[in-house]
Amino acid sequence: MTSGASAVWDQLTELTPAQTVGPYLGIGLPWPDGSYVVEPDTPGGIWLRGRLFDGAGDPVPDGLIETWQADGQGRFDHPDDPRGAVAGFRGFGRCPTDESGGYAIYTRKPGAVPGPGGRPQAPHVDVSVFARGLLHRVVTRIYFPDEAEVNAADPVLAEVPAHRRATLVATAEPDGYRFDIRLQGEHETVFFAV
Template structure:
């Protein structure tokens, strides 16, 4: 007997935050930037109880993971998690990742929110990498008129990346 699927529900904010939270790198890390944004639902309303989770390579394009034998920079976690606030805003302090073999610099993003049966997965790419972005096989597979939903914009102390779960300007999500 199987149980029915459940949406993520409002309790993810209680069970999923972790100690390092939005800090992929420590304060004062050279090259540290903030990735900030807002999560919107299909009606364009703010989502005050979503959770953004990131996983990325370090500035040299290496992961802190056993599957990457090169290893990451000492002390680099590569993982961040931030709940949205009452205005639907999140922020992750990190470094811009280096390029991976055959891929442009990017950050992997999972979004959890009430009403979703499963997390949705997307990527953040960076402006100023036109050549690398054009050669990235994942970004190239996205219809050209939708690629902009995956590219952050520069802001004062880093980048802005809004997530639109549905509707006009919906962020591209990947079936993983």
């Protein structure tokens, strides 16, 4: 390799800076049953629906919502579950947002899971958001409004300032729950550093 070619190679092999999430979301990440964590018409199935908004309050039509959760008994189909993996519940969903920023995930309500120091965490769904303008995903949680007692004792939710906790609690709907996500601005959803 000549010294000129070597210099070019050195420049090409340096770490490149992060780039914002791009249009590949709609090309490589969604799959046909991604919105279905459980089969349609599963007993106890619920819809988690909402909209993704940017800092100006406009819908984000090209975002991607991922969910990860335990089953109804608080168990994960994953080898890292400290109680041992339970088979049969995928626990993972992925839904691109539509032109109105809307998403919908069909799942079952999770059970409580072990938390720091063995304290139980309230039933919740972990959510990752990918969208234009973000260098990395942002991560939040969906808590349930009909779990007020266990929400009050949840060690993670307790770390969130009281006036911001409402941004993590879904609202009940006839066939499930609604959880809007605001990336910035007034009523910005709480996001966690992971």
